[in-house]
Amino acid sequence: MSxxxxxxxxxxxxxxxxxxxxxxxxxxxxVTLQYPHxxxxxxxxxxxxxxxxxxxxxxxxxVACGMCQRACPSGCISLTSKSVEIEVEGKTKKxxxxxxxxxxxxxxxxxxxxxxxxxxDAICYSKEYNLASTRKxxxxxxxxxxxxxxxx
Amino acid sequence: MSLTLINVLFxxxxxxxxxxxxxxxxxxxxxxxxxxFQRRPGPMENGPWGLLQPPVDGIxxxxxxxxxxxxxDKALFMVAPVLAMFPAIMSFVTIPFSENIVAQNMNxxxxxxxxxxxxxxxxxxxxxxxxxxxxxxxxxxxxxxxAIAYEVPMLITVITIVMITGSMDLRAIALDQSGGFWQWNIxxxxxxxxxxxSFLIFFVCTLAETNRAPFDLGEAESELVAGFHTExxxxxxxxxxxxxxxxxxxxxxxxxxxxxxxxGCPFGLFPGVWWxxxxxxxxxxxxxxxxxxxxRTTIYGLLNLSWKILIPFSLFNLLLTAGLxxxx
Numbered sequence: 068m069s070x071x072x073x074x075x076x077x078x079x080x081x082x083x084x085x086x087x088x089x090x091x092x093x094x095x096x097x098v099t100l101q102y103p104h105x106x107x108x109x110x111x112x113x114x115x116x117x118x119x120x121x122x123x124x125x126x127x128x129x130v131a132c133g134m135c136q137r138a139c140p141s142g143c144i145s146l147t148s149k150s151v152e153i154e155v156e157g158k159t160k161k162x163x164x165x166x167x168x169x170x171x172x173x174x175x176x177x178x179x180x181x182x183x184x185x186x187x188d189a190i191c192y193s194k195e196y197n198l199a200s201t202r203k204x205x206x207x208x209x210x211x212x213x214x215x216x217x218x219x
Numbered sequence: 220m221s222l223t224l225i226n227v228l229f230x231x232x233x234x235x236x237x238x239x240x241x242x243x244x245x246x247x248x249x250x251x252x253x254x255x256f257q258r259r260p261g262p263m264e265n266g267p268w269g270l271l272q273p274p275v276d277g278i279x280x281x282x283x284x285x286x287x288x289x290x291x292d293k294a295l296f297m298v299a300p301v302l303a304m305f306p307a308i309m310s311f312v313t314i315p316f317s318e319n320i321v322a323q324n325m326n327x328x329x330x331x332x333x334x335x336x337x338x339x340x341x342x343x344x345x346x347x348x349x350x351x352x353x354x355x356x357x358x359x360x361x362x363x364x365x366a367i368a369y370e371v372p373m374l375i376t377v378i379t380i381v382m383i384t385g386s387m388d389l390r391a392i393a394l395d396q397s398g399g400f401w402q403w404n405i406x407x408x409x410x411x412x413x414x415x416x417s418f419l420i421f422f423v424c425t426l427a428e429t430n431r432a433p434f435d436l437g438e439a440e441s442e443l444v445a446g447f448h449t450e451x452x453x454x455x456x457x458x459x460x461x462x463x464x465x466x467x468x469x470x471x472x473x474x475x476x477x478x479x480x481x482x483g484c485p486f487g488l489f490p491g492v493w494w495x496x497x498x499x500x501x502x503x504x505x506x507x508x509x510x511x512x513x514x515r516t517t518i519y520g521l522l523n524l525s526w527k528i529l530i531p532f533s534l535f536n537l538l539l540t541a542g543l544x545x546x547x
Contacts (some may be wrong), residue, residue, distance in 0.1 A: 082513070089256050089512040099259040170282060 106197070115193040116172045117144075117181055119214045127214055128189035131163040135181035135190060141174040144181060150183075167210060172206040230322030233414050234311035239305075242461035243273035245503065267497040277457070285453040288351070295349030300451065302459035303342035309466035314472050315390045317492040328389040329377060332473060333370075336428065339466060340366035340535035342449050343437060346459070350450040356448035357406075359519060362437035365427060368522050369434075372529035373424035379533070379540045380477050383410050393481025400485040405478040409547075413532075419476045420529050420536075423503075424473040425470035427521070430463060432510040436518055466490045467481035471502035 100107060109115075117135075119127045131148030146168045152159050182190055200206065241393030247262065247269065262269030287296065297406025302543055313328040340363050345357020383404065384392045396403045404410075405418040426520040448459045475481060475498040482495040516524070522529035 085510060085512050092258055093252075093255045093508075095258055097258055097260050101260070101263060206342065 089095050089120060109194040109196060113192065113196070114174060114177050114179060114196055115195045116170060116177075116198075116208060117190045117210070118193040118208045119168060120189055120191050121218065125169075125218045127165055127211065129165045130187050130189070131165045131170065134184045134186065138180040138184035140178060140180065141169045141176055141180055145169045145171075145177045161205060166209040170208045173203050180194070230312060234308050234322060238465040238468070239461065241463040243277060243322065245464040245467065246276065246460070247273050247470055248503070249364060249507055249510075252504070252509050255543075256511040265397065275543060280454055281458040283453040286453060288450050290349070290351045291450065292349040295345045296450075297545045299342050299346035299349060300455045300462075302338060302345060304458045305464065306338045306342075308464050310335050310469045311465075312474070313379050313470070315393060315481065316495050317490070318390070318394070319494055320400040321390060324390050326386070326391075329381065329387045329392070329477075332389075333374065333377070333467065336455035336466075336469070337366075337370065339428075339462070339523045342459075342462070344461040346447040346451070350447070352450050354443045354445075355447050355449045358437050358439070358443045358449075362430065362447060364518075364522070365430075365434065365436060365521060366524035369424045369497045369529075372420055372525060372533040375530070375533040375537050376421045376424070377477065379411070379417060379537050380404055382537075382540055382544060383407060387395065389481075393476050393483070396480040397490060398480075399483075400480065401484075403478060411536055411543055413539060414478075414534040416532060417536050418474075420533050421478065421507075423524075423529065425474060426506065426509065427525070429466045429470050429506075431467065431506055433513040433516050434521055435515060436521060439515060441515075467483055467506055468499065471499040471506070474502055475499050 078148070119129060120129050129146075131146060133146065136144045136146055147166045148163045148165050150161050150163050151164050179192075182192065199207070250272070251261035251269070262272045264277050265271040278503070287293065310332045312322045312327050313331055315324060315328075343359045343362040343366070343439045347355040347357075347362070350356070380392065381387055383441050384395045386392060386395075392404075400406065405414055407414045411417070430437045440446075443449075451459060472495075475495060477500050479502075482492055484494050
């Protein structure tokens with residue numbers, strides 16, 4: 068019989084404790100994000116698809132050596148270049164200039180070999196993660212165009 | 220004669236309107252409350268603070284197809300959702316919102332409300348039996364055993380109140396408690412020192428009678444799909460849903476009238492309908508608060524609570540009150 072009453076009292080107490088905890092949570096600030104309207108700032112080391120890095124004049128750092136293209140195990144990267152003659156300190160020099168840089172993100176496995184193999188600090192991971200589409204063409208990125216759009 | 224007819228029409232429209240409005244917006248309150256208790260904002264997309272969510276939900280439910288599965292008992296299947304909603308609306312007729320705002324005051328108002336409330340479990344039974352679905356049937360059996368178990372302590376508690384007041388008229392019961400909060404039945408310690416316990420018993424029984432968490436075994440999703448309304452779609456489901464919320468309003472109205480002084484102010488100032496509404500919405504907030512705090516009980520835990528704790532306590536309080544009323 069003593070167990071009967073003590074159980075009621077201890078049970079009742081635990082209910083009150085539980086309710087006081089939830090009431091405190093009720094008045095605390097919200098911790099969620101209204102997703103389509105607000106987005107999370109991605110972490111420093113987040114790996115999105117790759118993106119070209121630009122120098123001060125807004126041109127890509129890329130020298131079109133093709134290391135990334137060769138390093139890619141899935142063959143996602145295809146780049147083309149042409150050689151132009153530029154004048155540096157009175158002398159004419161030949162230089163390769165990137166004319167297109169296409170990334171086929173549909174087969175990319177995000178291994179990061181391209182970024183690791185780059186010796187010129189020309190590509191980095193983007194922070195893009197809102198990627199959803201019903202057409203696979205939407206995942207064929209023209210990175211040179213993206214760079215120009217970013218600069219404009 | 221025509222005047223009474225207009226009165227009746229007005230009362231019916233007002234009762235349906237109040238019940239439907241409350242049922243619709245309590246869903247919104249519930250979802251907001253759930254959000255706040257879990258530290259998220261709840262519905263936000265439709266209108267400011269998601270206030271247009273209930274009409275949008277209603278349109279969605281109404282435009283859906285009302286599927287009647289093959290092999291169901293058609294009559295029972297169709298009558299069950301109506302039977303879930305209609306007692307709730309009928310009960311509003313006799314509930315006094317203030318001294319003058321009452322559709323039809325009856326001197327047996329308490330009895331009438333409990334008579335209609337007991338029809339609610341019939342709706343659950345019909346829905347479960349008519350659906351021809353084993354989960355629905357199991358759920359309705361649970362629902363009925365729960366309703367029976369909790370109606371006993373609830374009615375014993377009500378008898379205690381009726382003995383104290385000497386009337387079954389809800390208006391008289393509320394008027395008997397007018398004054399300040401020390402006059403309320405919850406603190407009528409001179410009548411019986413166990414009145415606060417009685418209030419708790421009544422409140423727990425209201426939770427169980429309205430099939431609310433943590434006593435919502437009738438619709439235990441984890442084990443019974445969706446309980447007795449598994450086979451219902453469209454507005455059939457919508458009526459069950461609205462009936463549940465209308466019953467919550469009835470339950471908190473009754474708790475307010477029986478224990479918390481009805482429309483009386485706690486300090487005896489400006490008694491009126493606003494105090495009544497404040498009290499019922501505070502009680503409804505507590506309903507939501509409890510729902511989002513406690514996990515669902517087990518069926519034997521539920522029945523043990525009723526038969527081993529609530530019924531002995533309410534019976535003891537009944538005897539104590541009767542004795543004290545006789546002596547003093």
